[in-house]
Amino acid sequence: KQEVTQIPAALSVPEGENLVLNCSFTDSAIYNLQWFRQDPGKGLTSLLLIQSSQREQTSGRLNASLDKSSGRSTLYIAASQPGDSATYLCAFLTGANSKLTFGKGITLSVRP
């Protein structure tokens, strides 16, 4: 059974800082990895999708990497802004039923 861990549960940083959000997983037989953003009281917005054959994906100030051998993914946010404050979740697609297994998320607060 896939288990996904995101530590720490919460993070507070000053504006402008580059930061890394970590996600670890136990089953390397994944199909793909998705990083989501969730604002309070809102739905999940897809940020980046990494296929199992890829090592990383970039979108603007965001870069996500995938290392199946170590069971880790990281989301790098460059030059953080207060508008980046949200909860970030990683999710892994495994198996034929396309079931996503989620981490519990990291709540990020970027201080002005």
Next chain:
Amino acid sequence: NAGVTQTPKFQVLKTGQSMTLQCAQDMNHEYMSWYRQDPGMGLRLIHYSVGAGITDQGEVPNGYNVSRSTTEDFPLRLLSAAPSQTSVYFCASSYSQGRNTEAFFGQGTRLTVV
């Protein structure tokens, strides 16, 4: 192109009442699913469908029914609401099963059972 639309956004039910949470997508996606999100538990899969007429159970299916009569719609029915079903419910869709598909989520339905 509205993506994944869920209704209602908020609902309060009394214990024992039944209701249907609606989910519709306009992206011609084959795969649709329902998750619930609870504090400290993360998102957990309730039911999913790989196409019209085909549904299956996820991790926490008890107390919920689904059907998929069209590609676009995937309603979730609560048969007899219980306080343990107080949660935020999310519907998601993706193009197909498989390795390289991106999942899209609705805005959620916040349900309170009293």
